[in-house]
Amino acid sequence: MNILLVYAHPEPKSLNGSLKNFSVKRLEDAGHVVRVSDLYAMKWKASLDADDSMDRRSDMRFDPALDSKRAFETGRQSEDIALEQDKLRWADAVILQFPLWWFSMPAILKGWVERVYAYGFAYGVGEHSDARWGDRYGEGTMAGKRAMLIVTAGGWESHYSPRGINGPMDDVLFPIQHGILYYPGFDVLPPFVIYRTSRIDEAGFSRIRDALGQRLDDLWNTTPIPFRPQNGGAYDIPQLTLRPEVAPDQVGFAAHTG
Ligand SMILES: Cc1cc2nc3c(=O)[nH]c(=O)nc-3n(C[C@H](O)[C@H](O)[C@H](O)COP(=O)(O)OP(=O)(O)OC[C@H]3O[C@@H](n4cnc5c(N)ncnc54)[C@H](O)[C@@H]3O)c2cc1C
Numbered sequence: 001m002n003i004l005l006v007y008a009h010p011e012p013k014s015l016n017g018s019l020k021n022f023s024v025k026r027l028e029d030a031g032h033v034v035r036v037s038d039l040y041a042m043k044w045k046a047s048l049d050a051d052d053s054m055d056r057r058s059d060m061r062f063d064p065a066l067d068s069k070r071a072f073e074t075g076r077q078s079e080d081i082a083l084e085q086d087k088l089r090w091a092d093a094v095i096l097q098f099p100l101w102w103f104s105m106p107a108i109l110k111g112w113v114e115r116v117y118a119y120g121f122a123y124g125v126g127e128h129s130d131a132r133w134g135d136r137y138g139e140g141t142m143a144g145k146r147a148m149l150i151v152t153a154g155g156w157e158s159h160y161s162p163r164g165i166n167g168p169m170d171d172v173l174f175p176i177q178h179g180i181l182y183y184p185g186f187d188v189l190p191p192f193v194i195y196r197t198s199r200i201d202e203a204g205f206s207r208i209r210d211a212l213g214q215r216l217d218d219l220w221n222t223t224p225i226p227f228r229p230q231n232g233g234a235y236d237i238p239q240l241t242l243r244p245e246v247a248p249d250q251v252g253f254a255a256h257t258g
Contacts, residue, residue: 046111138229140185
C-alpha cells in the first residue's frame with residue numbers, strides 16, 4: 001500500500017521526529033511504500049494567498065475560494081500545491097503527525113490543509129442543489145482512502161477525559177477528524193494520542209513505540225470512527241441537521257458519530 005505521512009515538527013531530534021522515523025521504518029519493513037511530507041524541512045509556505053495561483057493578477061480582487069477553483073481547474077496552481085495533491089491521489093492511507101499546539105495542529109500544517117485542499121479537489125465536489133449538498137462527509141475525492149492522526153500532547157490523559165478541564169480529546173480533534181479528514185471522504189481511524197510528553201523516559205518511549213507499531217500494523221483492519229455520512233439518510237437536506245429520529249437525545253459533536 002502507499003502511505004503518505006504529513007509531518008509537522010520543527011526539530012528532527014524531537015519525540016515527534018523519533019516517532020516519525022520509527023513509523024516510516026515499521027511501514028516500509030511491512031512492505032508499504034511511504035512518502036513523507038516533512039513540512040518544516042520543506043519550508044512549506046503556510047499562508048493561503050494570491051501567490052497560490054500562477055495567474056495572479058495584481059489588479060483583481062483576490063477571492064480565496066474562487067481563485068483556488070480557477071487555478072485547480074486550469075492547472076495553474078502553485079507547483080507545491082499540485083505536488084501535494086498528487087501525493088494524496090497516490091496514497092491509500094494518509095497519516096497526519098503533529099504536536100498538539102494550542103488545542104490544534106501547528107500553523108504550518110493548517111496552512112498545508114488550507115492550500116492543498118483546493119476548491120474542486122477537497123471541497124465543492126459533486127452536485128450542489130437543494131436535493132444534494134455535494135460529495136462530502138463520507139464521499140468525495142478521498143473516498144476509499146484511510147486517514148489517521150498521530151498526536152503528542154503535553155497534558156495528561158485525565159485532562160482530556162470526558163469531564164477533564166481541556167474537554168474530551170475526541171471533541172478537541174473533531175474539527176480535524178470530521179471537518180478536515182471525513183469531509184473530503186477519508187475513512188478516519190481512531191487517533192493515536194500520546195499524553196504527558198514531558199514525562200517520557202526510555203521505558204515509556206519503548207511502550208509508546210510498541211503501541212504505535214501495533215496501530216501501524218493494523219492500519220488496514222482497524223474499524224474507522226463511525227461518523228454519519230451526509231448522504232446516507234441521517235440528515236435532512238438542505239438543512240443538514242440530523243433527522244429527528246436519529247440520536248434524538250444527542251447534540252454537539254457526539255451526535256454525528258453513529
Ligand atoms: C506553542 C505550544 C502550544 C502547546 N499547546 C498545547 C496544548 O494545547 N495542549 C497540550 O496538551 N499541550 C500543548 N503543548 C505541549 C506540546 O503538545 C508538547 O510539548 C509536544 O506534544 C511534545 O512533543 P515533542 O515532539 O515536541 O516532544 P519533545 O519535547 O521532543 O520530547 C518530549 C519527551 O520525550 C522524550 N523523548 C524524545 N525523544 C525520545 C526518544 N527517542 N527516546 C526516549 N525519549 C524521548 C524527551 O526526553 C522528552 O522528555 C504546547 C506546546 C507548545 C510549544
